Amino acid sequence: GSGTAVIYREDEEKSSESSGPTTMKGWTYSEYGAAKDVLKFEDSIPVPEVKPDEVLVEVKAAALNPVDGKRRIGKFKATDSELPHVPGYDVAGVVVKVGSDVTKFKEGDEIYANVSEAALNQPRQYGSLAQYTAVQEKLLAIKPKNLSFAEAASLPLAIETAQEAFDRANLKEGQTVLITGGAGGVGSLAIQLAKNVYGASHVATTASTGKLNFMKSLGADKVIDYKNEKFEELSDKYDVVLDTVGECSKCVKVVKEGGAVIALTGALEPPGVRFVVTSNGDNLAKLTPYLESGKVKPVIDSKGPFKFSQVVEAFEYLETGRATGKIVIGPV
Ligand SMILES: NC(=O)C1=CN([C@@H]2O[C@H](COP(=O)(O)OP(=O)(O)OC[C@H]3O[C@@H](n4cnc5c(N)ncnc54)[C@H](OP(=O)(O)O)[C@@H]3O)[C@@H](O)[C@H]2O)C=CC1
């Protein structure tokens, strides 16, 4: 669907100079731990200040990523921003204020973004699971016209990860790709990008028995049911292997001589390499034609979108590791 979800909020606190609300509702945690233990819904969080290179976004929808959970349990505390945090990397919404150095966006623009340029190194303290969030201009892209806010919010971090992985692997038209975990947030977009953006001639993927047809519908040429067969024992070799599961040692067995193995998580084995996704608005905008033409489609887990009040349940579902596509929160 498309169109703008306009939500009238009569409970917003207006500041005197009518520069907009000074407090907002949102989800926060002040200590590391499990979602049900540490996530709190607050109704008077200070609306973030807007730095010169940032815009203030009225959040219409947000999406969850595994990194939200890993961060919340303190896995990356050594390089994390200070607590308390508002979680959430993925956002779609409307620009309501622009900083003094902003040139490419204006109030009223419908945008989407991954709000943290570096996912693990000083990620934003106040993320997208609140009514407003501040985002650097260089991370923003205009929302594809045909996508709802929920559909757009489902994309940034996962699609930027797939795009960066294939760019780092130098994936070329006509090459063959294996994507482990094709049914996940990254995998479900990576299959589509490999086929319809990078022009791979053959895309294989792994998923469990009940998801095989869904993988075919996304464009996979070969779907391996990891409950019944081991891809690393099959004879096929690939130019590029994107591992979204964390099984690099198996992936290096099926990469062609001189091919690339990109591991998103888990222990590495040569020639496997890992990277941490960098948020970049220009890279996201490169995908607009594919998204607006339907060549690449958002994939939203059918349990969602989850209501703004259901963020703990949404994280608990994500952390089962069984999500199909993306877990979206909205309307916010
Ligand atoms: N390095 C980086 O910058 C980034 C790293 N990541 C990491 O990559 C991983 C994937 O992220 P994301 O896609 O969002 O995760 P998801 O939570 O969306 O992945 C869930 C999916 O994984 C599938 N899955 C689980 N185990 C296996 C398996 N053994 N073989 C095949 N499929 C499997 C599940 O399918 P089924 O139910 O069939 O098992 C499910 O559909 C996470 O660990 C995340 O932290 C993600 C983004 C960026």
Ligand SMILES: CC[C@H]1OC(C)=C(O)C1=O
């Ligand atoms: C170690 C990679 C780390 O970074 C992101 C974004 C994840 O999801 C991770 O696990």
